[in-house]
Structure formats: structure tokens, C-alpha cells
Amino acid sequence: MNSENAISRRKALKFLALGSVSTVVAPSLFTTSCAANRQAGYQSYSEIFNSVYPFELAPLPYAHDALEPAIDALTMEIHHSRHHQGYINNLNNALESRPELHSMTLAELVANLNELPASVMTAVRNHGGGHLNHVIFWNTMSADGGAPGGDLAAAIDSAFGSMDAMKEEFTRAASTVFGSGWAWLASDSDGALQIVQTPNQDNPLTDGLNPLVGIDVWEHGYYLNYQNRRGDYISAWLDLIYWDKVNEIYQAAI
Numbered sequence: 619m620n621s622e623n624a625i626s627r628r629k630a631l632k633f634l635a636l637g638s639v640s641t642v643v644a645p646s647l648f649t650t651s652c653a654a655n656r657q658a659g660y661q662s663y664s665e666i667f668n669s670v671y672p673f674e675l676a677p678l679p680y681a682h683d684a685l686e687p688a689i690d691a692l693t694m695e696i697h698h699s700r701h702h703q704g705y706i707n708n709l710n711n712a713l714e715s716r717p718e719l720h721s722m723t724l725a726e727l728v729a730n731l732n733e734l735p736a737s738v739m740t741a742v743r744n745h746g747g748g749h750l751n752h753v754i755f756w757n758t759m760s761a762d763g764g765a766p767g768g769d770l771a772a773a774i775d776s777a778f779g780s781m782d783a784m785k786e787e788f789t790r791a792a793s794t795v796f797g798s799g800w801a802w803l804a805s806d807s808d809g810a811l812q813i814v815q816t817p818n819q820d821n822p823l824t825d826g827l828n829p830l831v832g833i834d835v836w837e838h839g840y841y842l843n844y845q846n847r848r849g850d851y852i853s854a855w856l857d858l859i860y861w862d863k864v865n866e867i868y869q870a871a872i
């Protein structure tokens with residue numbers, strides 16, 4: 619690990635430590651009844667990032683058909699109850715015989731992937747990443763997504779020039795993921811935003827960045843409804859971003 623990466627990881631861990639504090643102040647972000655209603659059923663920042671072994675599948679914060687027509691009910695059901703459950707099962711199986719890792723949070727496992735024992739590294743990369751990516755995915759979508767808050771809106775303008783320009787760059791990134799993977803809006807520990815791609819079930823945390831929201835462009839996420847039309851799925855998904863939750867995650871990062 620070079621010194622630059624070491625610094626990045628320390629920054630990521632600093633962010634994770636701050637995250638536990640954010641759970642104390644997060645309710646103040648949702649003081650309006652409208653926001654509180656949208657928040658019902660969603661996992662908190664800490665529940666998303668700081669769960670520990672044995673990992674469990676949380677219920678979706680909405681009905682399977684809540685995001686139609688953008689994402690159909692059958693895709694949601696299969697994606698959540700089979701694909702996501704599969705990542706959790708495989709992650710728990712891999713960690714069962716490694717009690718020294720049971721106190722590490724999900725985010726710590728993924729952020730420190732390259733320091734883990736070789737015998738579990740691949741399983742944590744694929745299935746720990748798969749678990750974390752999907753928890754973020756479910757909790758950052760809503761049929762009533764709202765808009766970025768002040769700090770996040772300013773960061774989007776600073777990094778991309780405008781919301782539309784951010785969406786254009788995000789669409790390019792998501793469209794050009796080769797094979798299976800994700801595209802993310804991510805921040806560094808100073809709050810500066812960037813859009814990144816990750817292959818397979820990799821997560822930006824492993825590269826020292828904080829994931830704010832990401833789109834799953836594995837075919838299991840859209841093929842029943844969209845077949846080969848990934849661009850249509852990306853366009854529909856951009857309107858599902860649950861900005862209140864993205865704001866909460868971003869506030870923890872800065």
C-alpha cells in the first residue's frame with residue numbers, strides 16, 4: 619500500500635467514525651412532517667454502514683411495486699430477497715470461522731479490504747461489497763425523492779457546474795460500466811464530489827472515497843423490464859434518488 623492510499627484509508631476511517639456520531643444528530647435533519655413521512659422505514663446512516671456480523675437482510679423501506687414504473691415489482695422482489703440475501707449468506711459463511719473480524723462494521727470491512735486475511739479477502743470484496751452496495755441502493759431510492767440539501771447542492775454546483783451536468787456525467791459513467799458493476803456519486807473527506815465506476819461489487823470505500831448514492835447496473839437490476847436498454851433504466855433511476863438520505867450520508871462525510 620503506498621502512502622497516498624494509506625492516507626486515503628485513514629480519511630475513510632475518520633469518516634466512518636464520524637458516522638456513528640451522525641446518528642445522534644440525524645433526526646434534526648428531518649424536522650418537517652413531509653420529510654419525516656418519507657423517512658419512515660428507511661435505515662439510518664449507522665444502520666446502513668455500521669452493522670456487524672452476523673449480517674441480516676433488512677426489509678425494504680417500501681413495497682415491491684413502490685418504484686414502478688421505473689423499477690418493476692418482480693425485479694425488486696428477486697433482487698432484494700434472492701440476490702441481496704445471497705450476498706449476505708455468503709458473507710456470513712466466509713466470516714463464521716473468523717471471530718476476530720466480527721467486531722468490524724460492514725463499512726470497515728470494505729474500507730480495509732486489502733488488509734484483511736487473504737482467506738476472506740475475495741469473499742468480503744464480492745459479498746461484503748454486494749451487501750453494502752445493495753443496502754445503500756435500497757435506502758437511497760424513493761418515489762418521492764426530494765432535492766439535494768444546501769451543502770450537497772453547493773457541492774454539486776462546485777464539482778459539476780449544475781445538477782443537469784452532474785446527471786449527464788453520471789449517465790455517461792453508468793452507461794459505460796463494462797459488464798457488471800456500479801456508478802457512484804462519491805465524496806472525499808473534504809466533501810468534494812466525483813463520479814466513479816466500480817466493477818462487480820466493489821465499493822468506493824475501498825479506494826478511500828465515501829459512497830453517497832450509486833446505481834446497480836448488473837443486468838439482474840433491470841433486465842426483466844428493460845432488457846438491453848440500460849440507458850432507459852439509468853434515466854428512470856435518476857428520478858428515484860432519495861436526496862434526503864443522500865444528504866444524511868453526505869453530512870456524515872463532511
Ligand SMILES: [Fe+2]
Nearest residue numbers: 701834836839
Ligand atoms: Fe444488484
